[in-house]
Amino acid sequence: MSTPFRTPPAINPLDQAAAYVTPYFDPSIPVGDQLINLWAAVVAARNLGASDVIESEFIRLAHDTGLARDLGHHAEHDLRHVIRWAMLDRNPFG
Numbered sequence: 744m745s746t747p748f749r750t751p752p753a754i755n756p757l758d759q760a761a762a763y764v765t766p767y768f769d770p771s772i773p774v775g776d777q778l779i780n781l782w783a784a785v786v787a788a789r790n791l792g793a794s795d796v797i798e799s800e801f802i803r804l805a806h807d808t809g810l811a812r813d814l815g816h817h818a819e820h821d822l823r824h825v826i827r828w829a830m831l832d833r834n835p836f837g
Contacts, residue, residue, distance in 0.1 A: 757797065760788040761804050768808035777810050778825055779836055785829035798826050 767780040785801055792800075802822055805811045811818040828835040 757788060757791045757800055760784065760791060761800055765804065765808060768804065768810050770809050770813065774810070774813045777808075777813075778821070781805065781810070781822070782825050782829045782834070782836065785826050786832060789830050789832075794830050797830065798823065801826055 761784075764780065764784040767784070768777050772780070781801060781804075785797060788801075789797060791797065802811075802819075805814075805818070805822050811822060814821050825835060
């Protein structure tokens with residue numbers, strides 16, 4: 744009797760990228776440094792999916808890690824701004 748072939752689970756590179764950078768959003772890291780980390784993570788991951796999917800993933804990551812909360816009232820605007828610049832490979836910090 745032969746064993747049925749099992750296909751390996753699908754690997755989503757964007758999920759892997761988000762999991763890899765999550766430690767860089769620790770609340771003990773200053774918020775400004777976390778924003779720079781967000782920018783760098785999006786620059787590195789920008790070719791792993793459609794721009795709206797990447798934006799959604801990193802917005803979710805910012806909420807899950809508390810970065811959005813720590814940014815305060817204009818968090819969504821600030822996060823989208825940093826992500827948009829990263830997608831264009833432009834540095835809003837320099």
